[in-house]
Amino acid sequence: QVQLQESGPGLVRPTGTLSLTCTVAGDSIVNSAWWSWVRQPPEKGLEWIGEIFHNGSTNYNPSLKSRLTISIDKPTKEFSLNLKSMTAADSGVYYCARGPEQLAALDCWGQGIQVTVSS
């Protein structure tokens, strides 16, 4: 059974860069799945951030594209998110998730990691 686990800092300074990693267990990261990031600001709904395929192909939310990089490390079965120029509006819970194909429903999610942007 596939399990996803987010890791990274819980606190980021304004103008800084958020770096999160998602570790995949119980599944190959080199298959037909696309690996995604989703976030939830406080008291708001879910926002799709972007996704990556094992060959490095990516799809990004246009609203974040200028600040966003998603990468994948196949040997360690990890994929990562880097979001630069962080502001308070980027605070929230960040989830990693799996989609069985490109731009698909997300059938497995991590528990989420709380990220706060504050000085």
Place this chain on the structure above:
Amino acid sequence: DIQMTQVPSSLSASVGDRVTITCRASHSFNIYLNWYQHKPGIAPKLLIFATSTLETGVPSRFSGSGSGTVFNLTIFSLHPDDFATYYCQQTSTSPPTFGQGTKVE
């Protein structure tokens, strides 16, 4: 982007009740409408994909329907475990977008 609007934003229900949540899209699209259940501190769970297909292991009391710009999630008989927030999501066009959520309490 396709904007997804859920109604109601919250509802009060009792065990055994039939509950229907509606998701309206700003633009008409095909069948790629998904529903998730989310409880605090727990990973969101996919319930239904492609408008009406139940994810493996999801109880049959959950049902999805709709087309065009209006989609529904129905829980035929609410169980104690069903008190949660439910989100719709379209994956028909990029970027995928979610509704703002419906809290069932």
